[in-house]
Amino acid sequence: MTRAVRTVAAVDLGAESGRVVRATFDGERLDAAEVSRFAHLPRPVDGILRWDLAGLTRDITAGLGALGTDAPVASVGVDSWGVDYGLLRADGTLLDAPTCYRDPRQLVALDEALATVGRDRLYRATGTQINEINTVFALLSDARTTRRLDDAATLLMLPDVFHHLLSGSRVTEFTAASTSGLYDMVGRRWAVELAEELGIPARVLPEVVPAGTDLGPVVGALGEGPLAGARVVAPAGHDTASAVVATPFTAPGALFVSSGTWSLVGVETPHAVVTPESEAANLTNEGGVAGTTRLLRNVMGLWLLQECRRAWARQGLQLSYAELVELAAQEPELRSVVNPNAPEFLAPGDMPARVQAYCERTGSPVPQTPGAVARCVVDSLALSYRTTVEDIAAVTGTPPPAVHITGGGARNRLLAQATADATGLPVHCGPVEATALGNAAVQLVALGELADVAEVRAVVARTAEIRTCSPRPQARWEEAAARLRQMTLDDDRRRGLLPS
Incomplete structure (x- = not known):
């Protein structure tokens, strides 16, 4: 008996371009087909380098709308680069465009953090590499040089900003949270004490959920088109975590x-x-x-x-x-x-x-x-x-x-x-498409189509072309x-x- 093909949508955001991918699984092969690709770069707004959230939202929406209705899409999930984040007001609206980790303010904030708590405290509280791109330094700059955090109720890592727009969810996924430099990787919780020592309000730190969490149905106009009946499933939100899932x-x-x-x-x-x-x-x-x-x-x-x-x-x-x-x-x-x-x-x-x-x-x-x-x-x-x-x-x-x-x-x-x-x-x-494949595979595990990471890698190994040097x-x-x-x-x- 022929097994039915299951289709999911993977939104894969890189720091230079993004794409929407249709992934199909027939019980043997996991294939990814690019539906749309779009370029994007940060730009200065109000003196801070920021991502064009409106443009990204428009391009993602257009890509998801182009999935077509020939095959039902069971779920959709978003992965992206780490460290960047969005801030929600109490009513769920976004405060402003997410800031970019390449802004020079983060170098200044790194120096301030080292002077305030020291290198040892930063590392031992989180297990995170001391790197100026980390979320903690952008938040420190927010706290000391702007009023952004005054009106913020919830911080969401970037992939979960888009999950929020798709489903209304207000949680962030574990692999994405772990890139922040503010998450205790030993205790598996936010480093609340470190945040308070740096003057970052811990009240904005959200619930953290594991990869594979069902965040609810797609809502809004997309929920009435190609994604009618589709679920929003958090993949490994950090693109590297998704890629590692699909590394054979x-x-x-x-x-x-x-x-x-x-x-x-x-x-x-x-x-x-x-x-x-x-x-x-x-x-x-x-x-x-x-x-x-x-x-x-x-x-x-x-x-x-x-x-x-x-x-x-x-x-x-x-x-x-x-x-x-x-x-x-x-x-x-x-x-x-x-x-x-x-x-x-x-x-x-x-x-x-x-x-x-x-x-x-x-x-x-x-x-x-x-x-x-x-x-x-x-x-x-x-x-x-x-x-x-x-x-x-x-x-x-x-x-x-x-x-x-x-x-x-x-x-x-x-x-x-x-x-x-x-x-x-x-x-x-x-595979070149490891991130999109890993994103899709975690959704398929959540849907019961694949058992675990070991099975994912076995499927990828017999599907992907691998070259050795x-x-x-x-x-x-x-x-x-x-x-x-x-x-x-x-x-x-x-x-x-x-x-x-």
Whole structure:
């Protein structure tokens, strides 16, 4: 007897573009088809870099409306990048447009938090990497420099802002909450005492629910169209958590690299790892599905190349990602290296000039052409993955046996080979659509179509195309990794994250 096909809608928001995906499961295969894609970028409003919430809402609504009525859509869920949030008034209306983690105010707020409670308190209360992008620093800035929190009744992490618009729910999902820098990953609760020490009103912190929670029916106009009768199901709201769900690991303890605007590099663990060693390595603990934790590091990621492309386009030079990778492949490897997480690379701007200035300041040969700049970025990302592998192995006592790259970066053959060479590990690339597949899969588990994460990964493994790169170890990668570690130490001291 043929099994009925089940259809769900996955809204996947990246920090450069978003899309609506129709996912179908026939009992054997889980397939994802893009229905719509839209570009978006933050823009300054009232002196703060903000996301265009109205534009995102319009584009998501249009994409969901284009799903069609041929096959009933059982549910819909939204995932997005972490850390950003919206504020609701008591009546459920949104206070204003969500602010963006790239706003310079967060660097100032990080310094203020360090001066107020110190690095140890921030880390040990949450298990979260000290990083200026964290929600806690935006909220600290809100509390000290604006009146935003005065009228706020509820904070929702960004994917749950859209769940609220779809269903009226006022809860936030665990994996998204865990990126805030204000959630206790050991106690599995909001770090209320830390919030109060920083002057952030704990009253705005919402109920946290697990991935797979049914948030209610779709309401409003969408509930009368293609989504008539559909449920809103919270997937793993953080896009990396969704991607990890759909990563078909070849061995226990393998490293994941969720590669997009950011690269999130880490391993799954059964519980949070909050130790002096993890603090010294500045590793973060983020929520996973089914009670797991992702022990990882945030690496700046393909944002560097995205901003380079935009800068070159403003100069009249249009280069696709494929063309840029081809140019980079013609350049010698490891000639120039930067620390991708240096603070000067965080905000939008002339990224090629910033890469060149960093190289000049640190004594690396200054890349002059787009190909040389791109090669510098690719090699630097691969080296950052290597140092993360080493740090995770030192903290957990277990070296990862392989690397799995998912997301858009899985298409970048040069980055994959550089990662294999840098880490000395086999690198498995794919699925590219891991985030949308993971989003959809959690919905299907909630609907009773799939049993658990293990079955999800088995389905993905027989559905997705996976490409493998074998390592070509060379001594030059050892030397370059040592250079990157020294750069990172120097940059952390400049930021006040380490003693001078």
